[in-house]
Amino acid sequence: MSGYFSDLYHGTKSLLVGLGVTFKEMLKPTVTVHYPRETLTITPNYRGHIELVSDEKTGGSLCITCGMCARACPSACISIHSEKPEGSKKKILTGFELDFTRCSLCGICVESCPTDAIAYSQEYNLAGYSREEFHMDLLGRLGKGGGSLT
Template sequence: MSGYFSDLYHGTKSLLVGLGVTFKEMVKPTVTVHYPRETIVITPNYRGHIELVIDEETGGSRCITCGMCARACPSDCITVLSEKPEGAKKKVLTGFELDFTRCSLCGICVESCPTDAITYSQDYNLAGFSREEFHMDLLGRLGKGGSLI
């Protein structure tokens, strides 16, 4: 009989402790972000997809079309297109494409770039309905200054 009252006491105590935790959490302010109407602040060390950096002097890309990023990429998702205009000393960047469906976000391309022409994007809202939406022309995106997705 004493085991019955002992179990009843411990069960009631456990119920009251659990209700105390529940009521304490009920009065705390919510941390939920109502997504479409509110956006969250992204930390500076967030690794989104890569994007080209604008050169302050020329207004174009810092990329010198060496192709180090494409060679270093283990997923083979970067394509650097360039051409050498007649009479020019350097190659000119004509296209920089990223297949984000294959990217593993490892960051080797950013580390291997000798001119720091690639950085991580702060875009976190990446959603689409087809694979073609994730084939990004980063040079075109650089000219628009915004997100394609």
């Protein structure tokens, strides 16, 4: 019989301690971000998907189409397209595509680029309804100034 009253006492005590914690936390200010209406500030060292860096002089890309990033990528998610115009010594970048569904965000492509033409994006709000929305034309995004997925 004494075990019954002991269990009743300890159960009531546990309930009151739990309610005390609940009421104490209920009076504190909320730390939740109401996502669609509020956004978080992202730290500068956030590693999102890759982006092409624009040349300040010409407004184009710094990419020299060497293909080091595509060769270094373990996921094989980068494809570079270039052409060499008549009478020119340099190739011109005509397409830089990233298959973000295959990207492992390892950063080897950023480290291997000799001209620092690739950098991490600060974009974290990536959502889509199909895989095709995550096949990014980074050269087209550079012309548009970044933005949403193409």
